[in-house]
Amino acid sequence: MKKVLLFLLCAGMFLPVFSQKMDGTNAKVKAFVDKSYASWYELYTYLHANPEISFQEKKTMAKMGALLREAGFEVTENFGGYGVVGVLRNGKGPTIMVRTDLDALPVKEETGLPYASKVIMQEDGRDVSAMHACGHDLHMTVFTGTAQALAMLKPEWKGTLVFIGQPAEERSGGAIAMLRQGLYEKFPRPDYVVGLHDHAAIPAGKVGYTEGPMMASVDAVDITVRGIGGHGAMPHTTKDPIVLASQIVLALQTIVSRETSPFQPCVVTVGSIHGGSAYNIIGNEVKLQLTLRSFDDSVRVHTIAAIKRICNGTAQAAGIPEELYPVIKIRDQYTPSNINDVALTKRLAGAFRQVLGTDNVVNTPPSTVGEDFARFARVEPKIPTCMFWLGAVDPKKFEESMKTGKQLPSLHSSTFAPLPEPTIKTGVQAMSSAVLDLLKSK
Structure with missing residues (x-):
């Protein structure tokens, strides 16, 4: 451009x-x-x-x-x-x-x-x-x-x-x-x-x-990826939210590349990721912040729905109990x-x-x-x-x-x-x- x-x-x-x-x-x-x-x-x-x-x-x-x-x-x-x-x-x-x-x-x-x-x-x-x-x-x-x-x-x-x-x-x-x-x-x-x-x-x-x-329209999205923390030396006793968040970040890229028409502009950017407190501790959560951009209202609606589906589906595949599925918040700063x-x-x-x-x-x-x-x-x-x-x-x-x-x-x-x-x-x-x-x- x-x-x-x-x-x-x-x-x-x-x-x-x-x-x-x-x-x-x-x-x-x-x-x-x-x-x-x-x-x-x-x-x-x-x-x-x-x-x-x-x-x-x-x-x-x-x-x-x-x-x-x-x-x-x-x-x-x-x-x-x-x-x-x-x-x-x-x-x-x-x-x-x-x-x-x-x-x-x-x-x-x-x-x-x-x-x-x-x-x-x-x-x-x-x-x-x-x-x-x-x-x-x-x-x-x-x-x-x-x-x-x-x-x-x-x-x-x-x-x-x-x-x-x-x-x-x-x-x-x-x-x-x-x-x-x-x-x-x-x-x-x-x-x-x-x-x-x-x-x-x-x-x-x-x-x-x-x-x-x-x-474009603009949405700000907060995602809290939850897991079960523990000792970094024993990851098999935990549900690692950092690994789960990493999988989610990668999977979100397919919303644009595989779910949205190439003739419809769409942006899904993870601008912030924060999780963990020390090198030998698996924490309980990771926080992501996203910005979404599109021109068509139907693309916006689909993108938000896809984010929710991917987050919950990835958590389920990782064995996260349903009560600990990611928390997704669409901020009220939406701009059409x-x-x-x-x-x-x-x-x-x-x-x-x-x-x-x-x-x-x-x-x-x-x-x-x-x-x-x-x-x-x-x-x-x-x-x-x-x-x-x-x-x-x-x-x-x-x-x-x-x-x-x-x-x-x-x-x-x-x-x-x-x-x-x-x-x-x-x-x-x-x-x-x-x-x-x-x-x-x-």
């Missing part, structure tokens, strides 16, 4: 070259972008230096709320946790929802930037460093710039804007909390929902789009697959080409990362949604990576450092053009 993506990105200029054919409204947005960038850079560096991890975004929420009020939005805070909702009504017309995420990650920053985070927070009773290692600071800055640009252009459009700052994306709890509290009932129900996410392998100045499946509405995505890609130029709009393959933005579409009646990628990599570093094969820092890396100016400017121009295009008709 990486080779395909790099091939697609080779053509064209790397810095934002806005189309000479853009209409008057988008030209005004570009002028506003150039005029306002200095204040957005100040906002971006502030957000980067002051991150807050999931479920603790109180100050970040207040900052976003204040900025939306300044732009003329009616603002509701503390919605779905530390979420914020801004509404700007401007006559009869479509209702467009724009979403940003607010939270940071428990990562110690190692970028060396002058505005690097030094924040320490409490999580589960322990001190953790905090960093915007996934670019949510960029998302919020583009979100703010777009809100300001559209408010400035009120004489040129009709409709309603709903701008939401969602908490707890990284822990996959914020979107569902906002929906359960009545996001679509207490505020104008959107005709379309749009979001963006920065990309660690697309040069700044470009955007990427994916029609249909864009990101993010499926972009095809018609909406094609429409937005056309709008992006008008303002950014064809060479700066890239058809991007799906990724098995996850994003709870997907939940905003999973309602009845269904609402068309689209998330697009925002290139964030310094073009010089991208070119160097292409030539040398040196890996670029990924999202969630302690060294991930986006290039602010072209990324923010391109993001505001792209998101503004998307919303303006959707406001033209219902």
Whole structure:
């Protein structure tokens, strides 16, 4: 997939070259972008230096709320946790929802930037460093710039804007909390929902789009493999959970290779295994932690069922009594697959080409990362949604990576450092053009 993506990105200029054919409204947005960038850079560096991890975004929420009020939005805070909702009504017309995420990650920053985070927070009773290692600071800055640009252009459009700052994306709890509290009932129900996410392998100045499946569903699974411990010198008197766990780990790989169609993406990764206490002791249990990824709901359901079957079957074959079969827990952090509405995505890609130029709009393959933005579409009646990628990599570093094969820092890396100016400017121009295009008709 990486080779395909790099091939697609080779053509064209790397810095934002806005189309000479853009209409008057988008030209005004570009002028506003150039005029306002200095204040957005100040906002971006502030957000980067002051991150807050999931479920603790109180100050970040207040900052976003204040900025939306300044732009003329009616603002509701503390919605779905530390979420914020801004509404700007401007006559009869479509209702467009724009979403940003607010939270940071428990990562110690190692970028060396002058505005690097030094924040320490409490999580589960322990001190953790905090960093915007996934670019949510960029998302919020583009979100703010777009809100300001559209408010400035009120004489040129009709409709309603709903701008939401969602908490707890990284822990996959914020979107569902906002929906359960009545996001679509207490505020104008959107005709379309749009979001963006920065990309660690697309040069700044470009955007990427994916029609249909864009990101995978994500499940976190805990498995406790139980046995009967004893002396390491007498394994025949025990039921060794380490051997059993090893057999289970290997057997789980067949879910993808032998039970899932090769035309259906599926990932089963055992990311953590812990068991035992000493070299001459056979313990009583081993703990496994898994991440599951898929795009199709039926593949997800089958994978979970297969895990349970394999765990219990392997335990039975090892002679483990039924009361000691593995304990399997599917965590409630489930994130559904993010499926972009095809018609909406094609429409937005056309709008992006008008303002950014064809060479700066890239058809991007799906990724098995996850994003709870997907939940905003999973309602009845269904609402068309689209998330697009925002290139964030310094073009010089991208070119160097292409030539040398040196890996670029990924999202969630302690060294991930986006290039602010072209990324923010391109993001505001792209998101503004998307919303303006959707406001033209219902």
